[in-house]
Amino acid sequence: MVKGTIRFEQVLVDGSDTYWMESRPTEGGRSVVMRRTPDGSVEELTPQPYNARDRVHEYGGGAVAIRDGSVYFSNFDDNHLYVRSRDGRIRALTEDSKMRYADGEIDVARGHWVGVREDHTKSDIFAENTIVAVNTDGSGERVLVSGNDFYAFPRLSKDGTRLAYVTWNHPNMPWDDTELWTARVAEDGSLSDFEKVAGGDGQSILQPKWSPDGVLYYISDESNWWNIKRFKDGETETVAAMEADFTSPNWAFGQSDYDFIDASTIICNYTKNGLWHLAQIDTESGTLRPIESEYTSFSSIHTDGQRVVFLGGSPTSFPAVVMAKVNGSEPQVLQKSTELTIDPAYLSIPRSIEFPTENGKTAYGIYYRPTNPDYTAPEGEKPPLLVLSHGGPTSAASSVLSLAKQYWTSRGFAVLDVNYGGSTGYGREYRDRLKGQWGIVDVDDCSNGALYLAKRGEVDGKRLAIAGGSAGGYTTLASLVFRDVFNAGASYFGLSELEVFATETHKFESRYMDSLLGPYPQAKDVYYNRSPIHFTDQLSCPVAFFQGLDDKIVPPNQAELMVEALRKKGLPVSYVAFPGEGHGFRRAENIQRAQDGEFYFYSRVFGFEPAEHIDPIPIDNLDED
Known part of the structure; x- marks a missing residue:
């Protein structure tokens, strides 16, 4: 059950490389960042004593962001945000251990890590949650969005000119009532022109993402089911209506239950009658096509347009990091959670x-x-x-x-x-x-x-x-x-x-x-x-x-x-x-x-x-x- 077994927490793609986070019970639950290159070689990027895990909301998640081979991660022991450069050097970007960081993305043009910060300098029970920009050279940080109790999913558009994010206030939980907002990003990284896009009135919105052609998509349970929707030309519309949930509650950061193969094709998962399924959605027609798979559970779905990676498992197979080419080739297991085989x-x-x-x-x-x-x-x-x-x-x-x-x-x-x-x-x-x-x-x-x-x-x-x-x-x-x-x-x-x-x-x-x-x-x-x-x-x-x-x-x-x-x-x-x-x-x-x-x-x-x-x-x- 435990020896030789790892638990996967997140999978990501960057260039031609695949990354995943694994928690190792044999190392006291330490979370490490792994990279697999196209030639099949696998390397651990965060050696002892680093533990790539965060404490935001206490449940953590979304501790890692990767861009152009540089790995940005929260370290569990001191709460600092670190970067591992492509040359292997690891250095801290933050200094205060009472600040916690999660759910970040990299704004390359401005040299910022943009994500959620939880400030415990004054109180734990009254910690302040904000969206911040941390300078990737370690020279400081500043608050971009504040005032509400909670924030999640800060996501930059492909051209870096817009930021979308989800926010909510007590007494709501993120599966009760959240709001989706956007803002314009200036050259210096500051925000303006804030606009509420959707949410409120008992609607739960999760996982905003920008399509390759700049359209904002998100998941909403407005219809009773968590379906994928989009905000286009000032209007919201359901992409593919279905009596199924396309996501699960946002207990931890880093969720990704859909991604874009291209502007007109979404790869996603959905759950019905207790089982998860993989599917493609044509964003123009709204047609959903289930993809036959041996797996009955999917999470952390990401694609670079040529390949799709996800965490998958089934009643007869342990959780694994899986890759499939978008042309429909047979899925390939990149990393198993265990080498154990059972009759x-x-x-x-x-x-x-x-x-x-x-x-x-x-x-x-x-x-x-x-x-x-x-x-x-x-x-x-x-x-x-x-x-x-x-x-x-x-x-x-x-x-x-x-x-x-x-x-x-x-x-x-x-x-x-x-x-x-x-x-x-x-x-x-x-x-x-x-x-x-x-x-x-x-x-x-x-x-x-x-x-x-x-x-x-x-x-x-x-x-x-x-x-x-x-x-x-x-x-x-x-x-x-x-x-x-x-x-x-x-x-x-x-x-x-x-x-x-x-x-x-x-x-x-x-x-x-x-x-x-x-x-x-x-x-x-x-x-x-x-x-x-x-x-x-x-x-x-x-x-x-x-x-x-x-x-x-x-x-x-x-x-x-x-x-x-x-x-x-x-x-x-x-x-x-x-x-x-x-x-x-x-x-x-x-x-x-x-x-x-x-x-x-x-x-x-x-x-x-x-x-x-x-x-x-x-x-x-x-x-x-």
């Missing part, structure tokens, strides 16, 4: 399912049956079920081959990855089901998914577990406390006390609860009544907690409060803390410890003997008899 006989192939949920509605999920040719279940015994509640909570379950899921199915568990109401990929209306209903709709859908499979006789209704991380950890805890469906659970850096999160979290998410629960403190009673920590008397099953001690998004006290309450209640509880880890585990040994620890926990509370030795984790209140 397909051991792989559980997922299938999309839908099931009834509350109020006569339908919810969705991706279901994996237990699969291992070396073992046969006892006659008449049905498998335990592990329900996964994804984070976000606007994220979505993925069908890409995941050893974390195959870990369970190869050990006899069935797995249901639930796309509960609020998930992406089913339109704005489905995403909005969670507004004001967090802790209700998601909990109902996870519970009903488990009950649906148990009723069908596919799983053991007395061995139902649920697990999730971050917001998914909250859904896990809420499901265990407020419903009597699951028999065990595991929370990874999950929320348990919503009022604490509303008052102590970072700026990006500090008003997120307004839409999920209601404005605080006006809706204080809702926060209280949806917080699992206050209702541990309703909890009657074992729970394991896994927590990074350096987590700034969900502080450790969120888990520790719950653990202490369960200890006092006398329920089996485990708490495994990881020093040096933040919101999501990056170190190989910690990823393995958590995964094995969760399996060990279920083996003890469900009463089965693992087929392999697993280092135990401490479990309080476990009846040894």
Whole structure:
């Protein structure tokens, strides 16, 4: 699962070279910039101790920009913006470690890195977000756009005369309500003639891009679906109307779900029924032509007009950096996330399912049956079920081959990855089901998914577990406390006390609860009544907690409060803390410890003997008899 495995974060093209960012668990999660030249040689461009990753919005993303062979990157340890010149020299462009930089583009003519800056010099919770121009010779920087709470996607037109960007204000998140603006760029880089192009009134706009002929395109959910639109001759129009989402929520910077092969051809991805597809769009006729592919997941799509590169994966293939010629030649894998090969006989192939949920509605999920040719279940015994509640909570379950899921199915568990109401990929209306209903709709859908499979006789209704991380950890805890469906659970850096999160979290998410629960403190009673920590008397099953001690998004006290309450209640509880880890585990040994620890926990509370030795984790209140 972790050794020899890397995680891709971004892929880019520059000239004839292809670049990608990879995170290496074996190096403590360090992110590095890699370059592949046309002759097939691959080189690491950011050696130790550099870590090409940023902290803007805490989730980061978009840490790297490349132009003419020079690599501009944010460094995680000191937050400085660096440049690696074509001769290999690396030097800092900024000096203040309380400034953070992301989502930049290079303005060659003016010698500027233009991107998002997050200023923490005065406060973390009230950090100031702006669009800035940093001189690429390291001589200083200046603010170009300010005044709103957040900015993203600053994008220069091909001739450098116009800048487009997306902005929004509290209490909105970028999938709620954003605005698209443009400005004229003067010779010295200053901006004028600001114009609001689209957005507001509950419309989410993402990913503005300028076509080769200078037309501004963007993605908007004005029609209920995130479709590609454009602003041309003073009018906005949909390029290809479709009941599908062409992007996903903007949690991290650096998204690129479409690009231009030429002025009349877009290469893009879209998601429908839980699966992603690749397609071309004729911008003149609006015709969309799906491209047959072995992959079911696509991200970070870029093209130079001759070739297309993207991150791709499928139920039988690990994530990889993939290149395809626009003439339709067979895709070529440039870099695999792992050299590991697994006999397909051991792989559980997922299938999309839908099931009834509350109020006569339908919810969705991706279901994996237990699969291992070396073992046969006892006659008449049905498998335990592990329900996964994804984070976000606007994220979505993925069908890409995941050893974390195959870990369970190869050990006899069935797995249901639930796309509960609020998930992406089913339109704005489905995403909005969670507004004001967090802790209700998601909990109902996870519970009903488990009950649906148990009723069908596919799983053991007395061995139902649920697990999730971050917001998914909250859904896990809420499901265990407020419903009597699951028999065990595991929370990874999950929320348990919503009022604490509303008052102590970072700026990006500090008003997120307004839409999920209601404005605080006006809706204080809702926060209280949806917080699992206050209702541990309703909890009657074992729970394991896994927590990074350096987590700034969900502080450790969120888990520790719950653990202490369960200890006092006398329920089996485990708490495994990881020093040096933040919101999501990056170190190989910690990823393995958590995964094995969760399996060990279920083996003890469900009463089965693992087929392999697993280092135990401490479990309080476990009846040894």
